[in-house]
Amino acid sequence: xxxxxxxxxDVGKVFPGGIVGLDAINLTIGQGEFxxxxxxxxxxxxxTLRVIAGFEAPTSGAVVLDGRDITALRPHHRPVNTVFxxxxxxxxxxxxxxxxxxxxxxxxxxxxxxxxVMSALEMVGLPDxxxxxxxxxxxxxxxxxxxxxxxxxxxxxxxxxxxxSALDAHLREQMQLELKRLQGELGTTxxxxxxxxTEAMSISDRIVVMNRGHIEQVASPAELYDRPASRFVASFxxxxxxxxxTVTSVxxxxxxxxxxxxxxxxxxxxxxxxxxxxxxTIGIRPEDLLLAGGNGEQxxxxxxSAVVFHGKSLRLRVEAGPAVALxxxxxxxxxxxxxxxxxxxxxxxxxxxxxxxxxx
Ligand SMILES: Nc1ncnc2c1ncn2[C@@H]1O[C@H](COP(=O)(O)OP(=O)(O)OP(=O)(O)O)[C@@H](O)[C@H]1O
Ligand SMILES: [Mg+2]
Numbered sequence: 001x002x003x004x005x006x007x008x009x010d011v012g013k014v015f016p017g018g019i020v021g022l023d024a025i026n027l028t029i030g031q032g033e034f035x036x037x038x039x040x041x042x043x044x045x046x047x048t049l050r051v052i053a054g055f056e057a058p059t060s061g062a063v064v065l066d067g068r069d070i071t072a073l074r075p076h077h078r079p080v081n082t083v084f085x086x087x088x089x090x091x092x093x094x095x096x097x098x099x100x101x102x103x104x105x106x107x108x109x110x111x112x113x114x115x116x117v118m119s120a121l122e123m124v125g126l127p128d129x130x131x132x133x134x135x136x137x138x139x140x141x142x143x144x145x146x147x148x149x150x151x152x153x154x155x156x157x158x159x160x161x162x163x164x165s166a167l168d169a170h171l172r173e174q175m176q177l178e179l180k181r182l183q184g185e186l187g188t189t190x191x192x193x194x195x196x197x198t199e200a201m202s203i204s205d206r207i208v209v210m211n212r213g214h215i216e217q218v219a220s221p222a223e224l225y226d227r228p229a230s231r232f233v234a235s236f237x238x239x240x241x242x243x244x245x246t247v248t249s250v251x252x253x254x255x256x257x258x259x260x261x262x263x264x265x266x267x268x269x270x271x272x273x274x275x276x277x278x279x280x281t282i283g284i285r286p287e288d289l290l291l292a293g294g295n296g297e298q299x300x301x302x303x304x305s306a307v308v309f310h311g312k313s314l315r316l317r318v319e320a321g322p323a324v325a326l327x328x329x330x331x332x333x334x335x336x337x338x339x340x341x342x343x344x345x346x347x348x349x350x351x352x353x354x355x356x357x358x359x360x
Pocket of ligand 2: 045046047193
């Protein structure tokens with residue numbers, strides 16, 4: 001475990017009019033970590049960031065940095081910088097003056113300021129743009145200047161609110177890699193807000209999944225994908241088929257289930273293992289379902305009702321009973337190419353698939 005940098009302890013925020021922005025959240029952020037806050041619109045991501053930065057005072061709870069309560073500390077006294085969604089660059093200043101701004105108000109000697117500005121511009125790959133006017137820069141360049149302006153002050157914690165949302169898909173992907181590289185080189189803790197799960201998955205060490213002002217789960221991208229802790233996380237991250245099922249028995253590290261007449265066995269979850277007779281919801285990823293040939297008990301029979309082209313794979317929608325519809329990803333090669341809407345299919349679970357068992 002990394003050293004603790006920041007803790008939110010039971011932080012709540014109720015806005016005037018009684019709107020709950022945050023509902024007593026607890027979160028520990030490690031030193032040097034790249035953490036993302038992910039969740040649907042209005043779930044409290046920006047509010048969390050603003051509370052950390054000090055722009056918003058929590059109505060309950062405490063913000064603790066290095067073990068010290070900083071809840072009442074003004075934003076500019078915190079070792080925290082923010083990159084805003086709209087970059088908030090000063091249009092009447094050139095690039096150098098924009099980046100230097102934070103250092104100038106700290107009354108740093110001019111020669112030292114100059115050196116720091118140039119090194120920040122080099123970090124973001126734009127050392128030759130020091131004299132450029134903001135209006136002459138592209139969206140991606142503005143984004144980098146906003147980053148340079150934030151990192152030049154050498155914050156302990158850098159907060160980024162949807163930093164890439166104004167960029168087109170291609171540039172966005174490139175900037176994701178650059179953000180990750182920059183964070184690695186600086187060793188600074190980054191907390192990024194995004195509502196793009198692919199973005200969060202590709203660059204974060206850990207992701208905080210939020211919903212309606214509370215935290216659903218904090219975990220690494222792989223853990224969130226393989227072991228979602230709730231139905232919300234299961235259906236929010238990637239595509240997940242959710243099927244009602246009943247536990248028939250538990251033995252030798254496996255849970256045996258009946259789902260719509262289909263007999264399944266999945267590895268027993270760590271922690272609380274369900275008992276025979278218990279109703280659960282089983283989560284099955286589309287890539288963990290295979291098209292099988294047999295008619296044995298272990299197969300679920302159905303009929304393809306739609307075939308969607310997904311590039312390297314095809315996504316089938318399979319109707320397997322009156323209320324059972326499952327997404328299945330199959331490679332485009334071989335027999336699969338012949339599957340069309342209306343084709344009868346048999347589904348099997350990929351051996352070793354780690355299907356989460358969720359509350360019924
Ligand atoms: N200043 C405010 N006054 C009243 N309610 C607010 C205020 N700021 C935020 N809220 C409410 O608090 C909740 C959380 O808002 P927040 O801006 O943190 O969401 P978000 O997760 O950043 O959403 P988005 O993805 O749309 O940016 C929302 O219901 C929002 O309407
Ligand atoms: Mg927001």
